[in-house]
Amino acid sequence: MTSNKKSKKPSTWLLPRLGVNIDHIATLRQLRGTPYPSLLEAARIVEKAGAKQITVHLREDRRHIQDQDVYDLKKHLTIDLNLEMSMSAEIVKIAHKVKPTWVCLVPEKREEVTTEGGLDVKKYRTKLSKLISDFQKKKIRVSLFVEPDVKVIQLSYDLGADAVELHTGRYCMAMQKAFGAKSKDIAQAEFERIHDSAVLGKNLGLHVHAGHGFDLINVRKIMALDLIEEYNIGHFIVCRAAIVGLDQAVKEMLGAIQAP
């Protein structure tokens, strides 16, 4: 692993921020086509519990979040809105109209259960560079959801992104022992990739975010690195909310990412 001694923290650095992804509140609604649960009510609870951002993914197939949800959240939220989205022209047009604080560009496949890998920044560099500058002209900040790979971090910086969100899915799954006997080695290798990518990102002056697969246990080792500025966490928080309520689920996660 490379040393993080030289890493520069942005002057605004305080405690890590929590962005709560509420896609699966919408999943529950879409499952039956009911008017409940209310996304706005959920967002207000998240906000009151101390999270600094609401994250939603407006997927091309609209399986959970709908266009109107994004407009309503933008209108009523007092905390930041982070819109996860593919590079599709239709979604880009909506993002320009909504003007969220952040867009997080992600790869998207119709058949996937959730976002599977990081963006292929090399393949789409020309398209990404144009999308990034168009968003930034409208004062929308751009994050790229990428694999924790130093080459990809460097390229994201070269393309002008404001932030990288490191895809922690493989690390988190390995920590949950999803790869059987290989889990321990995979978790360690992924942890080192996350560390090295975060150090490089910080040294380049990028905002370094992380997301995918976090729970109350696997997030602690990443939090202890003290390199991640923002966490975007959804599935675990919504699952935990079914047991203890959304307010407590958010507060527990805030405790995990902010308590030393």
Ligand code: PXP
């Ligand atoms: N960040 C990004 C870019 C994602 O696509 C997702 C999943 O929607 C998350 C964070 C949140 O992941 P999880 O639901 O596993 O916490």
